[in-house]
Amino acid sequence: MTAWSFIDQRRLGRWALKGFAGLVMFYILAPLIFVTWLSFYQQEIPSFPPEGYSLRWYGAILKNDRFVNGLLLSLQLGLISTAIGLAVGLPAALCLSRVRFVGREALNNLLLLPLIIPGVVLGTALYVFHVETEIATGLPIIGSLGGLVTGHVLVVIPWCVRLITASLAGFDRTLEEAAQNLGADRWTTFRRITLPSILPGVVAAAMFGFVASFGNLEMSLFLVGPGRTTLPIAILQYLEWKIDPTIASVSVVQIALVAIAMLITDRFVKISRVV
């Protein structure tokens, strides 16, 4: 074999790799591209080729109370659940990564469990639990915002614990000793030194938690009540009796919100580094 053919082979291999990578990228992005394209169609029946383009389906979202209310509920739910998830997840991550105690591994796995359990199972379990609790206490839980929040917090916590634990692992605790040596008590040390150092991880945790809550469908199906549907459920319900580009436009809105959350996260911490 001559040196030239060896180089040709390497070039060929490089092009094959690029081609394959491009194919996979297309496979991932194609649905997003088509749904975005579809959302700008003029005609009501999604057929090809399009008759023209308009923004009317974006206007249609605003005229549809279910979408508007769903969006507002999903935002509200995402923010509350993320806040509670952080409040629980941050101390949990601190404890798990710093204190050695019996059952630490078990607790760590338990906190990550909601990520692994299928949403339908989680939803059923929570629904039954809510029913039983409501019967026992008389408190209105089924279909309430509180009930939804309890479920969504469960989805947020694993992200918070995982991402914050990851950023704590890269934190040099000598910095805390240095701060204490300089006169900072434990709380001041945490506020002035530890928190700023792990902030990227905390921001990433909040964003991922929010996105996980915002896009959650299966579990939420069991927890919503009359007149209180999240955006993914509103989309599903709309699809059951009608197919027009409104679905596409509302999906694009949802994609855009998630994308913005990701871009904000990426500014604080490279997403590829924490996931």
Next chain:
Amino acid sequence: MARLQLNQVSKRYGDFWAARDVSLDVADGEFVVLLGPSGCGKTTTLRMIAGFVEPTEGSVQIGGTDITRLPPWKRNTGMVFQSYALFPHLTVAQNVAFGLEMRKVPQAEIGPKVEEALRLVRLDHLGGRLQRQLSGGQQQRVALARALVFRPDVLLLDEPLSNLDAKLRQEVRIEIRKLQRTLNLTTVMVTHDQEEALTMADRLVVMNDGMVRQVGTQRDLYERPADDFVAGFVGRSSFLGGAVEAPNLFRSRGGLAIRCIEDSTGPALMSLRPERITVAAQQQSGFDNGFPGEVEFVSYLGGLIDIHVRLSAEDQVVAQVPNREDGFMPRVGDKVHVSWTTGAASIFPGAEYGPDAQDL
């Protein structure tokens, strides 16, 4: 600045004594170095002074006040960490200001004090930089400024030079020592580097296995080592195992009769300083001891030459001779005569020839 006292301080983890009965009295403005191999308890001792490790027994006093149970942030000590531990999200000036802010120094006074501290370490032009924009030596100086700016009672240095390259280390040693003298800082430094310890300290504490083996000046440790560990760790020694047969007569394992100064008889270990041993082609006069031997190994070190001489099947000594133009330069296998006076040797009754008494 103030006097620092450790009174029989111990730290035990289960059955393991990280430090045992460590007593130490550091005078106001004195520079004391804790010296020993890794795991000897020197860092544990330093961390007990700083408050990161709570002693199992004993007490720590600064300026006559008992601080044994005080948390680190209520002790007025300034520490320079081995890794420097600069806060990466703060600028150099903010790092140095941290200790002042914690002490509620008015904002108006913080600026000038920070500037002064940075000027002391000759970094006053870099106040706006972040840690990652500094070289190792600069980071080390910022850490020093940060520890000094609030006038600590005691300055603690935890292997502060081990991350610097050799040439820089030489300079910083002298720089720290000058600063310490100028500001009259009571200082405790931890190191495993013998040369560093000898050049910087007023007094040294040699530790091993959690215990203090000897406290003294450089000369004390070198001329009158308290035990065979100190003799082997500070400076170099060759060891001969054997016993003191009669007063002032040591019989080595290989059967050599060696004159020495020791009254108590029994098993003992003799240590010899290499530079006090003379090597010549013929027998020399004027020495207390002289033995024929065979050269086993020669190391040419430039200014100095190490000559390993076997005196018997069991006994070997190392002589270190200056490399002179007209000097005696034997080769491996040559028959030579080694001589020394009684002053070259230390005798440690009861000590055995073993791991603690490592030959060169």
